[in-house]
Each structure stands twice: as C-alpha cells, then as structure tokens.
Amino acid sequence: MNSKNLRNSYFLLAIVSWLLILADDIAVIEFSQSFIPLFFSDIILNILLSTFFLFTFLGFKVDIGTKRTGHFNDLLWQVFITGAITVFISLIIKSFGLFSQNTIFLSDPLVSNILYHVNIGIITIFLANGFYVWKKMILYQKSNRTNIVWHIFEYLTLLSVISNFFSFDISDPVFLAFSSPLTILGLISAFNLKWVAFLSYKQKWRSILLLSLIVIIILSFLERIYEHHITSNLLIDLAENVFIQAIFGFMLLNCIVSLLVLLFNLPTSSVFEQKFGEVMLFQKLHQSLQVGEKEEDMYDMLVTSSMTTVMADAAWLEIRDNNGGLKAFKNKGIDEYDVFEIKKALRKNQINITSEPQYIKDIVAYQHTDKIKHLGFKSFLLIPLMSNNQLLGTLVLLKNLHDGFDKEMVDIIFTFVSQASISIKNFRLMSDAIQTERYQEELKIAKDVQRSLLPTSMFLNISIELSVYSKGAKEVGGDYYDSYELSPTRFAIAIGDVSGHGTSAAFNMAQMKGVFQSLVTLDLPVDDFMNHANNAIGRCLEKKNFITLSLFVINTENQTIEYARAGHCPAILIDSKDHSASFLDGKGLGLGLSRNGTYKKHIHKYDLSYKSGDILILYTDGLVEAHNASRDEYGYERLKQLGVENATSTPKQLVDTIIENVQHFSGSTQFEDDCTLLILKFS
Amino acid sequence: MRITTFKENEYYIIGIEGDLDASSSIQLDQAIEEAVTNKESKLIVDCSQLEYISSAGLGVFMSYIQDFQENNISLVLCHLSEKVRNVFQILGLDELIKIVETKEEAKAIGQ
Numbered sequence: 001m002n003s004k005n006l007r008n009s010y011f012l013l014a015i016v017s018w019l020l021i022l023a024d025d026i027a028v029i030e031f032s033q034s035f036i037p038l039f040f041s042d043i044i045l046n047i048l049l050s051t052f053f054l055f056t057f058l059g060f061k062v063d064i065g066t067k068r069t070g071h072f073n074d075l076l077w078q079v080f081i082t083g084a085i086t087v088f089i090s091l092i093i094k095s096f097g098l099f100s101q102n103t104i105f106l107s108d109p110l111v112s113n114i115l116y117h118v119n120i121g122i123i124t125i126f127l128a129n130g131f132y133v134w135k136k137m138i139l140y141q142k143s144n145r146t147n148i149v150w151h152i153f154e155y156l157t158l159l160s161v162i163s164n165f166f167s168f169d170i171s172d173p174v175f176l177a178f179s180s181p182l183t184i185l186g187l188i189s190a191f192n193l194k195w196v197a198f199l200s201y202k203q204k205w206r207s208i209l210l211l212s213l214i215v216i217i218i219l220s221f222l223e224r225i226y227e228h229h230i231t232s233n234l235l236i237d238l239a240e241n242v243f244i245q246a247i248f249g250f251m252l253l254n255c256i257v258s259l260l261v262l263l264f265n266l267p268t269s270s271v272f273e274q275k276f277g278e279v280m281l282f283q284k285l286h287q288s289l290q291v292g293e294k295e296e297d298m299y300d301m302l303v304t305s306s307m308t309t310v311m312a313d314a315a316w317l318e319i320r321d322n323n324g325g326l327k328a329f330k331n332k333g334i335d336e337y338d339v340f341e342i343k344k345a346l347r348k349n350q351i352n353i354t355s356e357p358q359y360i361k362d363i364v365a366y367q368h369t370d371k372i373k374h375l376g377f378k379s380f381l382l383i384p385l386m387s388n389n390q391l392l393g394t395l396v397l398l399k400n401l402h403d404g405f406d407k408e409m410v411d412i413i414f415t416f417v418s419q420a421s422i423s424i425k426n427f428r429l430m431s432d433a434i435q436t437e438r439y440q441e442e443l444k445i446a447k448d449v450q451r452s453l454l455p456t457s458m459f460l461n462i463s464i465e466l467s468v469y470s471k472g473a474k475e476v477g478g479d480y481y482d483s484y485e486l487s488p489t490r491f492a493i494a495i496g497d498v499s500g501h502g503t504s505a506a507f508n509m510a511q512m513k514g515v516f517q518s519l520v521t522l523d524l525p526v527d528d529f530m531n532h533a534n535n536a537i538g539r540c541l542e543k544k545n546f547i548t549l550s551l552f553v554i555n556t557e558n559q560t561i562e563y564a565r566a567g568h569c570p571a572i573l574i575d576s577k578d579h580s581a582s583f584l585d586g587k588g589l590g591l592g593l594s595r596n597g598t599y600k601k602h603i604h605k606y607d608l609s610y611k612s613g614d615i616l617i618l619y620t621d622g623l624v625e626a627h628n629a630s631r632d633e634y635g636y637e638r639l640k641q642l643g644v645e646n647a648t649s650t651p652k653q654l655v656d657t658i659i660e661n662v663q664h665f666s667g668s669t670q671f672e673d674d675c676t677l678l679i680l681k682f683s
Numbered sequence: 684m685r686i687t688t689f690k691e692n693e694y695y696i697i698g699i700e701g702d703l704d705a706s707s708s709i710q711l712d713q714a715i716e717e718a719v720t721n722k723e724s725k726l727i728v729d730c731s732q733l734e735y736i737s738s739a740g741l742g743v744f745m746s747y748i749q750d751f752q753e754n755n756i757s758l759v760l761c762h763l764s765e766k767v768r769n770v771f772q773i774l775g776l777d778e779l780i781k782i783v784e785t786k787e788e789a790k791a792i793g794q
Contacts, residue, residue, distance in 0.1 A: 497738070499738035499739065499741070499742055500705070500738065500739055500742070501705060543742075543745070543746040544739070544742035544743060544745060544746040545742060546738070546741075546742065546745060546774075548774065566775070567773060567774035567775045567776075568773075569773060570773065585773075587775060587778075588775050589774070589775030589776070589778060589779065590774045590775060590776075592745075593745050593748075593774065593775070593776065593779065594748075594779060595749060596749055596752070602775055602778050602779075633766070
C-alpha cells in the first residue's frame with residue numbers, strides 16, 4: 001500500500017472512531033443506565049478514544065513523514081496555522097454556549113458532551129500535527145543516537161494511550177515508573193536544536209514570533225480544557241488524560257527551549273551567517289574550476305569573493321603570462337592610475353612581490369606615500385598567486401582601516417588564492433593543449449596540401465618507361481617532382497627538395513610548383529630556367545630557406561638529355577651495355593642560395609646522350625640519408641651499386657628493389673625524412 | 684648539439700659539436716648573431732666535431748653570406764668531415780663559402 005492510501009485509511013479509521021464516540025455518547029446519555037452497564041460502556045469509550053488518538057497520530061506520522069522538508073519557518077508556520085484554525089473552531093463552539101446561556105442548552109449533558117468531543121477532535125489534530133512537525137525539526141541532521149532516542153520516545157508516547165483505561169494519581173508509583181523515562185527522553189530530544197543554526201537572522205526573528213504564537217495557542221487550549229474540567233460533567237475529560245497532557249507538555253517544553261535557544265543565538269547569528277557565506281563563496285570558486293567557465297570570469301570572481309570575505313574596500317589583481325608579461329588586470333574600488341601610484345610607492349619602499357604574502361599594517365608609516373595618502377587606504381595585503389614555484393600573478397587587497405585584516409581573514413584568503421592559482425594553471429594547461437592540437441591539425445593540413453601539389457600522373461610516352469615512389473615523412477617534408485610535355489618528343493622532368501619542414505615547407509613547395517609550371521612552358525635552356533627560378537625563389541623565400549632542383553629535358557627523337565643541377569642530389573645514369581653507372585654531378589648551386597644577381601655564375605647546363613635500355617635514377621636526400629641504428633647512412637654508393645646489379649630490371653622492379661633494400665638497411669619501413677624515387681628507362 | 688665560442692687573437696672561433704638540425708640550428712644562429720653584434724669580422728667555424736648538417740643548418744650559413752660580403756666579414760669553415768663536406772659540395776655551397784682543411788689555413792685566408 002502506498003503512503004497516500006495508508007494515510008487516508010488512518011484518517012478514515014480516526015474519523016470512524018470519532019463518530020463512534022459520538023454515537024456512544026448519545027447511547028450512554030439518552031438511553032442511559034438501562035441498556036448497557038456503565039462499566040462496560042466506559043471500556044468501549046476508552047477503546048474508541050484510544051483508537052481515535054492512535055489513528056490520528058499515525059495518519060499525521062505518514063502525512064508529514066512523506067513530505068519533503070521545507071524550510072523550518074514553513075514547518076512552524078504549519079503548526080501555527082493548524083493551531084489558529086483549531087482555536088478558531090473551538091471559539092465558535094464556545095460562542096454557541098455563550099449565546100444559549102439562559103437556556104437549558106448548556107446544562108444538557110448531551111449537547112455539552114458533543115461540543116466537547118468536537119474540541120477533543122480538533123485538539124488531537126493540532127497536537128498530532130505539532131508532534132510530527134517537531135519530530136522533523138528534532139531529527140534534522142540527526143545522529144544515530146538522536147534517532148534511537150526519538151524513536152523510543154515516540155513509541156512510548158503512543159503506548160501511553162493505554163493510560164486512558166486507568167485513572168491515575170500523580171503520586172502513583174506505577175504512573176511515575178512510566179512517566180519519568182518518557183519525560184527524560186522528551187527532554188533529551190527537545191535539546192536537539194540543530195535547525196536553529198541554519199536560520200538566518202531574519203528567519204530567527206520570524207521563528208521567535210511563530211513560536212510565541214504557538215505557545216499562546218497551546219495555553220489557550222489548556223485553559224479551555226481546565227475550564228470544561230471544572231464546569232462540565234464530562235464523559236471524557238482531557239484534563240485527566242495522561243496522553244494528551246504529555247503531548248501538551250512535550251510541545252510546550254519544545255517551544256520554550258527553542259525560544260530560549262533562538263534568543264541566545266541572535267547575537268552570534270551574524271557571525272555564523274558570514275561564515276556560511278564564506279563557505280558558499282568557496283563553493284562558487286570551486287565550481288568555477290570546472291571546465292567551461294571563462295578565465296576572465298574567474299579573475300572577476302576571485303577579486304569579488306576575496307573582497308567580500310575580508311570586507312576590503314578595494315582590490316586589484318594582476319595576472320602574468322608565462323614570460324612575465326601582463327596578461328590580465330582587474331581592479332575594483334580603485335582606479336588604474338591610483339594602482340600605478342601605489343605600486344610606485346611600494347617599489348620605492350623596497351616592497352616587491354615575492355613568493356611570500358606580505359602584510360602592510362599601515363601604509364602611512366612608510367615613506368614616499370604623499371601621493372597616495374589622499375586615497376584613504378591604510379592596510380594592504382599582498383598575496384602572490386603561485387603554482388609550482390611559478391609566479392602567476394598578484395592579488396592586492398586594500399582597507400581603509402589601520403591593521404584591518406585579522407588572522408582568520410588572511411587564512412581564508414590564502415586558501416582562496418591557492419585554489420584560484422590551481423585553476424589558473426589548469427586554464428593555461430588547457431589552452432596549451434588546445435594550441436598543440438591546433439598546431440597538429442595545421443600540420444595535417446599542410447601535409448595534405450603538400451601531397452596535393454605532387455602530380456597524380458606523369459607524362460606518357462612509349463619510348464620512356466617510368467615508375468615513381470614517393471612517401472611523406474611523419475612530419476611535413478618538402479620533396480617535389482613534376483613533369484611537362486614540351487612536345488611529343490620532348491619532356492621536361494624535375495625533382496627537388498624544399499629546405500625545412502612543417503607548414504612553411506609546404507608553402508615553399510607551392511611556390512616552387514608555381515615557378516616550375518610558369519617557366520617550363522617557355523622552353524628555356526635549362527641553365528636559364530634555373531637562373532629565372534633562382535630569381536623568383538630568392539624573392540619569395542625567407543633568407544634561410546632554399547630549394548634544390550634538378551631539371552632534365554629529354555629528347556626521345558635524338559636520344560639526348562639536357563640537364564642542370566641546382567644543388568640537388570646527383571642523378572644516376574646506368575649504361576645498358578656495360579652496366580656501368582655514373583653520377584650526373586655537374587656543378588650547380590641550390591635555388592635561393594645566391595640572391596645578389598651572381599647566380600648565373602654558379603649554374604651550368606650539361607648535355608649527354610643515352611641509348612635504349614639506359615636507366616636514369618632520380619631521388620631525394622631522404623633516400624640516401626636513411627640511416628640504420630648505428631647511424632650509418634645508406635649513401636650514394638649503395639644506391640649506385642644496386643642500380644648496376646639490377647640494370648636489366650623494369651623501372652617498377654627497380655623501384656621496389658631499391659626501396660626494399662633501403663628499408664632493410666635502416667630496419668624500418670618508415671622513413672624519417674621524405675623520400676622520393678623516380679626511375680626512367682629509355683627504349 | 685653544443686656550440687662553443689672563443690676568441691683567438693682577432694679570430695672569432697665557433698665550434699660545433701654533434702648534429703646541426705632544425706632544432707639546434709637556432710643556437711648556431713644566435714652564436715653568429717652575437718659575433719656580428721660584437722663587431723667581429725673574422726669568423727672561423729670549426730666543424731671537426733660536426734657529425735651531420737641538415738638543410739636548416741645550411742640555411743643558417745646562407746642567411747649570413749650576403750650580409751658578410753657587404754660588410755667585409757669573412758667566414759671560413761674548417762675541419763669538415765667527408766660527409767659534411769659532401770653536403771656542401773652537392774648544394775654548390777663550396778662556391779659561396781670558403782671551406783678549408785685546417786684552422787691555420789682558415790686564419791691565413793682571413794688575413
């Protein structure tokens with residue numbers, strides 16, 4: 001059964017019990033004496049009364065127990081309102097009696113008893129409600145012990161309903177044996193007043209008011225009960241009911257204890273509130289450490305929170321970047337110019353920011369302070385923001401009071417600042433990580449750009465068989481090759497290497513491609529081509545960058561090659577007849593290395609002729625500089641030798657053989673540098 | 684990589700040890716820059732301990748060649764290993780930078 005149904009059935013049973021009491025009243029008084037023996041009727045009445053009490057209490061127990069704890073003021077308000085309504089109802093009942101004073105109405109035992117039973121009903125409701133509301137307050141932030149004490153108390157109280165069946169004398173030892181533990185437990189519980197501490201100053205005043213009103217209501221009920229006790233001839237007399245008296249006593253005791261505690265708490269509550277505020281500020285600061293909050297916002301909060309905590313009149317915060325430059329500046333309660341003047345005065349007094357906090361009790365006692373005296377600031381607190389021995393910044397708090405910072409304040413501020421330092425450091429690490437990631441992303445783009453600059457297909461001619469291997473390094477490199485069909489029998493082919501790595505290499509390579517594609521169509525002699533290329537490249541590239549390039553113009557009709565080598569690794573030509581190999585290592589300076597107009601002197605054109613079956617090996621330094629674990633380079637000789645040994649291979653076979661051999665030599669399939677290999681076989 | 688600089692009479696000697704690549708070339712650049720600001724006019728680079736030079740390392744030398752020619756500062760490299768010398772030769776830099784066998788020869792050229 002859910003709690004709502006449970007509560008409803010309890011209340012229903014309570015109402016039924018109450019109605020039965022009424023019925024019993026009528027039975028006893030109207031048809032008195034004749035039907036039922038008085039003794040018997042008394043027992044029934046007491047059973048009904050007990051069940052009414054029990055079910056009303058149980059109903060409220062479930063009802064209040066399942067509700068979420070609102071504020072304590074709301075709980076007290078609930079008790080008061082229930083009280084006020086019940087008092088109002090009982091006043092109406094009383095007025096009945098007043099208006100009909102001269103009639104037989106009041107003296108009629110039936111009427112007076114029925115009215116009294118209505119009173120019993122509403123008083124029970126008031127008491128049950130109050131009892132369980134108090135339970136909530138007493139058990140607020142309960143300890144295990146409090147919990148046990150309360151439950152024993154609660155069940156003993158409910159058990160005391162049995163007392164309805166007996167009439168007691170106060171001096172009766174049985175009564176004492178039962179009531180004294182109940183009183184003691186009630187007293188212990190009544191002093192669990194943790195909730196008082198959680199009220200603000202204003203709420204405490206409100207609680208005092210509500211409690212006083214509740215006390216008045218309780219007293220008015222008690223007065224009503226005793227009045228009836230004296231004047232009427234009652235079937236059930238609450239004045240003689242131990243259970244009801246005990247609950248009244250419990251509530252009255254609690255109200256008075258709470259009232260006293262609240263009154264004594266009033267003077268200290270402002271201090272408590274401040275401390276509580278500090279805790280909240282701390283929490284706020286801590287939350288700002290979470291990702292998402294802007295760094296700027298955190299500076300703001302650090303300044304504001306610190307000022308609030310120590311009740312400073314002004315503050316400024318300087319944040320330095322990793323190189324010691326000013327990164328952020330926040331000022332509050334003081335303008336920038338005055339900050340400048342104060343800093344100047346501090347410097348003149350040899351007060352510098354160190355890794356230790358510094359406290360100036362009264363700045364007026366120092367020299368060179370004429371210019372800042374009018375500002376009114378007296379005590380200063382200078383706190384460095386440190387992380388891993390690195391000075392991140394400084395927080396300075398200013399007060400108009402002489403020696404205005406006490407130790408507690410200073411301690412709190414230190415904790416504040418060290419928390420803030422951690423978050424500033426976190427922000428920095430985060431932005432560094434983002435920077436690195438962005439850099440890597442850029443590199444990836446550069447790499448893509450670089451690869452896209454290489455031709456997807458080379459020229460096609462039946463008299464030249466061609467195979468290409470080109471592999472980018474992990475980083476962005478600068479290997480470049482390109483070709484152009486000058487005529488159906490003449491082809492230009494270029495291979496080069498842009499110095500440097502990274503994004504700039506990719507851009508330089510783009511320049512090289514532009515220069516090549518625009519000059520090659522002019523069909524210049526190769527040395528002129530290089531001269532023009534050097535001029536163009538020299539104007540575009542940074543001083544410390546250069547490009548090596550070899551350019552070959554192959555004439556398939558005459559079987560001749562015209563070439564110029566601008567600092568690039570010399571190509572290897574393998575003779576198909578005697579399987580000899582030669583380096584095409586004519587003189588030539590890299591592009592961009594001479595920018596004073598004398599380049600022409602350093603570049604030469606060479607001519608040679610080839611035969612069918614000859615092989616031309618073009619490559620970049622990534623191939624010959626591949627090294628093994630003991631840092632030996634693959635070198636030119638190994639390459640040349642391999643070419644000679646495989647002089648009859650097809651270009652594709654030779655490319656595979658060479659790459660396999662180089663990888664075997666270096667013990668890795670990943671080249672450290674870019675690596676490009678072009679093999680041409682003439683037919 | 685390690686760079687050592689010292690003066691021998693009027694000669695400013697820069698010794699390079701280890702690999703001269705993209706990351707270490709900055710140090711060489713600083714050493715040469717320092718020599719220029721100190722108004723040194725006779726620079727000798729001792730490459731006896733230089734094991735490898737990358738294009739970035741070469742770039743450092745290249746960036747000063749024109750300045751040095753215009754301002755009459757002499758730059759001579761000596762004690763190059765065969766491998767390093769080969770790199771200079773392939774690039775054609777041996778035509779622009781004076782490369783000699785020994786420090787004495789370098790001093791003689793600097794005269």
